[in-house]
Amino acid sequence: MSVSEILDGKLTGKEVEIKGWLVNKRSSGGVQFLIIRDGTGLIQATIHKNEVAPEIFEEAKKLTQESSLTIRGSVVEDKRAPGGYEVRISELKIVHLAPGDYPLAKKEHGIDFLLNHRQLWIRSPRQMAILRIRAEVVKACRDFLDDRGFVLTDAPIFTPSAVEGTTTLFEVPYFGDKAYLTQSGQLYVEATIATFGKTYCFGPTFRAEKSKTPRHLTEFWMVEPEMAFCGFEENLKLQEEMVTYIVKTVLDKRCRELEVLKRDIKPLRKVELPFERISYTEAVEMLQKAGFQIEWGEDLGAPHERYISLQFEKPVFVHRYPAKAKAFYMQPDPENPNVVLCADLMAPEGYGEIIGGSQRIHDLKLLEQRIKEFGLPKEAYEWYLDLRRYGSVPHSGFGLGIERTVMWICKLKHIRETIPFPRTITRVYP
């Protein structure tokens, strides 16, 4: 029996047992009002002096914030109770009486204090709502891909070389040699598509970026689908469908959590097919008109993405970036080889990039040329070049950042709340 079942109205009139923690309490006349958290939600429980044995009423008086307890009682509908239901307690047992000094008892705390107490902060209703939505987003990604025949093929974390430059890599001493923590599993799922046609990896990725921004973590999770015999358009279509599915799933299953966050869901309801699309070239013109100092050829930065993102009510693809601003493996546009068949998906409401994707180069000669132009060590990519030597096919894929997606869906100001134990350049504790 769980609080969520009570809140769903499934246990009204029934006798229940709930095991949980005291969130807070107040007293009025002969009634104590307890708010209890059991892991599935929060419920009000009342204990009436004239309905229980005197020692139970006295025991309840001792309860402090975050004490653990077991209660028994009957479920009644009550419009005045938060959530619309309450438990009238008949029995109560304290499992562990917390000392009265709960570190997060006050309403307001500085962010360092909260992060230093992340093990307790995650118990607050707001953090609970965010992390529950995170779990739903992860599950939505997996269900979406599994249902479409994608096969999970985990990419390695220890890698011998970098996908996108080496300056932002974590280097690990490795039995007298060295290895690097992965920044993306893409090259590896490009290999597994020849086994399974459609694959994805889903795991933590790492960037040793020194930038301390509200959108960066050193450790973050990415889902990276890859498809054989798949061109640029089909790739965008899958992205649209996947993001729409994620948002719809959260709206369907996590409305209670979105309410806790006071998230205005109107903008989320607008996330429908098809998404908006503009070319990089159009984006630069739009930015220049708005007064941004940007020249064609430069990559877009966070302020640019933010501006573009605010011009549309739906997620918008910015496609066909200059080849030189993007990674070596992207397929040139046949109609204009200065740009590549890539697109970044910008979430609306100013959130910017949540997906980066592209069609990959499948021609061996061209890929070798690009590796040379980008000054990369060819020997490190020999295995990757093999994929173009033996049965190369047009293929495409993308990477969706879980934390940035959760940040947008929850409409958070900072990415650090989107993961149970965030890691930043100044933090690996707790």
Add this chain to the structure above:
Amino acid sequence: MSVSEILDGKLTGKEVEIKGWLVNKRSSGGVQFLIIRDGTGLIQATIHKNEVAPEIFEEAKKLTQESSLTIRGSVVEDKRAPGGYEVRISELKIVHLAPGDYPLAKKEHGIDFLLNHRQLWIRSPRQMAILRIRAEVVKACRDFLDDRGFVLTDAPIFTPSAVEGTTTLFEVPYFGDKAYLTQSGQLYVEATIATFGKTYCFGPTFRAEKSKTPRHLTEFWMVEPEMAFCGFEENLKLQEEMVTYIVKTVLDKRCRELEVLKRDIKPLRKVELPFERISYTEAVEMLQKAGFQIEWGEDLGAPHERYISLQFEKPVFVHRYPAKAKAFYMQPDPENPNVVLCADLMAPEGYGEIIGGSQRIHDLKLLEQRIKEFGLPKEAYEWYLDLRRYGSVPHSGFGLGIERTVMWICKLKHIRETIPFPRTITRVYP
């Protein structure tokens, strides 16, 4: 349209288009027999000289192993074809003609050669079957837990300290400081149960063990469920149910892959509730009788686990190990404080440990004492001790190793084949 649909008998008599790779071919009279892989399975396709245009028949003659191609044709049932169906080709297009030097063309190769060509080795039917089963095992774990109300809470990869000793930790330079790659997410899911009641983490874990054995990788995946208000018995019950569910799911959905591996499924069919149970003390007696040099108090090693595992037809729990042989956080047995309420689950057929689990100490004083006895730095565990200060509850959990589980289910000799890109003390490439 996919090969798996053809093999399921859903497309018999229909016209299909298949995109894939040539696995091999032979010729007999006016017929060429192509075996084609499309990512969902292998299918025989025949091309008859008197049924197609001469240039198509000539084109097919050029095909080399691992060339990519598109075919159209009609599906016919044919008992002689592997899988019972074949495609009679009417159209054929080569997408990319591989050179005739496919590195894995020969039947037999040394293991180093195979691992150096892992990007191609994973295309072989055997590796494809293993990795498909791996994906099914991962999905089964997640479905099982999600369906029972467990909430995914990802544990961090960068950690400030070790769960079990520091000698087997990978140390990472971290912005002028240092961090360690996680060996287990357990301490972190112990924190998140106060938020969600039942949680799990599922991610890569790392051990810098120098031991080069067929059961060790430096990078491997673990699923670690944790439950509030849960004792030792309930924990074992969940493990039994989960392992049974995993095996049943693979038997149901991946019988084709088990056949490719020539896996005798009779032992897998015997995996039913309840599992066998023996105490550590009984295990030691059993080992001593069999001639092993082992004294009460020593931890069990691989040969011991292997022997015990061979004595039972089902998975067997070895429970209640000596406190000193196990981790600091395990709850003492109230009936004998020299042993702890832990159990390792040994897979049958000689495979040994696939799960380690325990009830955790929930009493603050006892946990502090253990940290001291084990010589661990208390400051590093202050956040973890907070979980016992504020609303501590009896709780239990376990960790299931994905690779060891796949190794057993597939009945493999070495763990390196259970993951797309294995990492060992001598290998981070490709």
